[in-house]
Amino acid sequence: MTQSLDAERCYRAVASRDARFDGWFFTAVATTGIYCRPSCPARTPLARNVSFFSTAAAAQSAGYRACRRCRPDAVPGSPxxxxxxxxxxxxxxxxxxxxxxxxxxxxxxxxxxxxxxxxxxxxxxxxxxxxxxxxxxxxxxxxxxxxxxxxxxxxxxxxxxxxxxxxxxxxxxxxxxxxxxxxxxxTAPRTPSGTPGELVLRLAARAPYAVDEVLHFLGAHAVPGLEEWDGTTFSRVLDLPHGPAVVRLSPAAGAPGVTARLRLTELRDLGVAVARCRRLLDLDADPAAVDDVLGADPALSALVATAPGRRVPASPDAAELAVRAVLGQQVSVAGARTLTARLLTAAGTPLPEPVGTLTHAFPRAAALAEADLTAVGLTGARRGTVHALAAAVADGAVPLDAGADRDEATGALRAVPGIGPWTAALVALRGLADPDVWLPGDLALRRSLVQLGSSDSDAATRWRPWRSYAVMHLWALAVPDLFPHRPPSLPERSAS
Incomplete structure (x- = not known):
């Protein structure tokens, strides 16, 4: 059994078939030789016959096989x-x-x-x-x-x-x-049918999960040529190791989750594509833990009650998000989309053939560092920031891969001329998927804090370790057009 797991707590979760713990750990049963998710509907095994593992790999290495009934390999990942x-x-x-x-x-x-x-x-x-x-x-x-x-x-x-x-x-x-x-x-279960050359799979999530809100938020930021939003389905190009892919994401029927329809250049990129979609949609979050902390604060309780399980939509590529954050400095969401679309045309990688309105993959850092961006419409200083950022990412000076040290990455970003605390924090929040980020000086957050009778300095520490989720609740209050569920009306209050 993995040393860090509390056997008594794990067994209570198994006995109650608590789906909130699916993916947190796996239950191995000595008498059957199988391992299950905590919510497996099979009869609860005796405590003396079970062991607990924090990963499916550990259970497999100990000689257990996956349960065919509860399919433990199809659960959300551990948050x-x-x-x-x-x-x-x-x-x-x-x-x-x-x-x-x-x-x-x-x-x-x-x-x-x-x-x-x-x-x-x-x-x-x-x-x-x-x-x-x-x-x-x-x-x-x-x-x-x-x-x-x-x-x-x-x-x-x-x-x-x-x-x-x-x-x-x-x-x-x-x-x-x-x-x-x-x-x-x-013995495979029936899966939704897709068009030829398309893989259709379900991406699981922990409840509650408001998939329509996540897709709406991503759709509101969709960049023409790279992303598409039709009111129900969000589509985008993914830049994967062995070639570009197109994914279409829509609400899944039944249990919380998302249906993903993938067109891959090479099938060996499937695992990477799934991992990046899960990060994009924040599918592995623990909504119960987040809501317990934020919902207990009187200032946020009404917001949390209106949108339980609210997620932080991220980016499949932190380097892409960093460039988009620079382009979005001091402009509206619509303005940022326009500038990014121009950059995509100037430096992006064209798809072999368009897929609907999708035409390009976002430019990789090395190509962007050398690209001519004069037609994008940026000031000279902003253009210099984009080139410097891309060069720093390309040579490793700014680490933005999936395993980057977040503090190191944030510090390296702030060393790039033209990138300040707000931009670096946004990259940590939506690029590196850090759950505990505050955006210093964000005007929308300040407007919400005034309504809540709070202050920026107070909020910077108040909602740890889930400040990124607090940011989403406050954005929903200040910029409701980005969210389909309008927050409750709150009376104006003085921050003093």
Whole structure:
């Protein structure tokens, strides 16, 4: 059992089938040899027969196979890896983003500034398994999705999921799911049908989750050519390691979640695409923990009650968000969209062929650093900031990958001429998905704080560790057009 887990607390969650803990930990049952999510509908096992693991990989390495009834590999991810800033959490974010598949364990360790041996020791000490086992569990999950949602030959699925050989693929599927790949495909649940060349999958979320609000917020910021919003579905181009992809995101029927329809250049990018969509939609958040803190504050209680489980829509790429934040300085949302669309035309990567109104992937940092932006309509100083930022991201001076140290990244951003505290904080909030960010000097937040009788300096510490979510509630009060659910009317009050 993973050392950091409280067995008594975990067992209470299992006995009550509490879905809020799905993804936080996994329950392994010695008498059946399977591991489940806490909310599994099967009969509750006796306490003496269960062990608890913080990752599916640890349960698999201990010899347990995934339950076919509750499908524990399809739960939301643990919110712990987004909340924490230590090296284990940063490693988990990078593994989820496919770093082991791209550059192996040496590349993962190098990104984190550790030796392979040090990193392995840290992960095993806390999670019970090393980076290879964690990446293997992710490959198994990708393989299951492909088997269930496509008609690809099994051999193609194996290599698309990242396995080095058919034998390795077959052995892993047997160990994890206790069946063969063809057997897993035969017993797959029915999935929504998509157009040819399109993968359709469901992205799970913890309740409550107001998917319409998240998609509306993203749609209000949609950049023509890169993103599209039709009032129900938000679509965008993703710049993935092996080529651009297009994803269409819409509310899922039934349980909380989102239906994602993906067109990939290469199937081996599926795991990365899913991880980035989950970050974009803030699907792995723990709404109960956030609402417990914010809802207990008299100033925010009415806002939280109106929009329980409110999320922080992010970006699939922090470097993209950083550039967009610079373009959005001191202009309206509409103005920022216009400038970003011009930059996209000037420096973006055209798709092989348009997909509806989507035409370009956002320019990568190295290309943007050398691009001619004179036609975008920026001042010379702002143009210089974009070039300096792109060059700093390209050479690693500003680390903005999934495993970046958030404090280090924020400090490096502020060292770029033209980037101040507000812009750096916005990148941390919506680019690096830091759940505890305050935006200093934000005018919309100040307007809301006046209504609440609070102050900027007070709020900067008042709602820790969930200040990013407090920002969203206050934005909803000040800029209701960005949110489909209008907050309650509050009387004007003096900040003094």
């Amino acid at each position: 712990e890896w987004d909340v924490r800033a230590d090296v284990v959490a940063r490693a988990m974010r990078l593994i989820g983003d496919g770093e082991v598949e791209r550059s192996g364990v040496p590349g993962l360790a190098a990104r984190l500034g550790y030796s392979e041996r040090q990193l392995h020791r840290l992960l095993v000490a806390e999670l019970g398994v090393g980076p290879l086992a964690l990446a293997r569990a992710q490959r198994a999950q990708t393989a299951r999705v492909l088997l269930e949602t496509t008609g690809l030959p099994v051999a193609d699925v194996a290599f698309a999921a990242g396995f080095a050989s058919i034998r390795q693929f077959n052995d892993t599927v047997r160990e994890v799911f206790a069946t063969t790949p063809t057997g897993l495909r035969r």
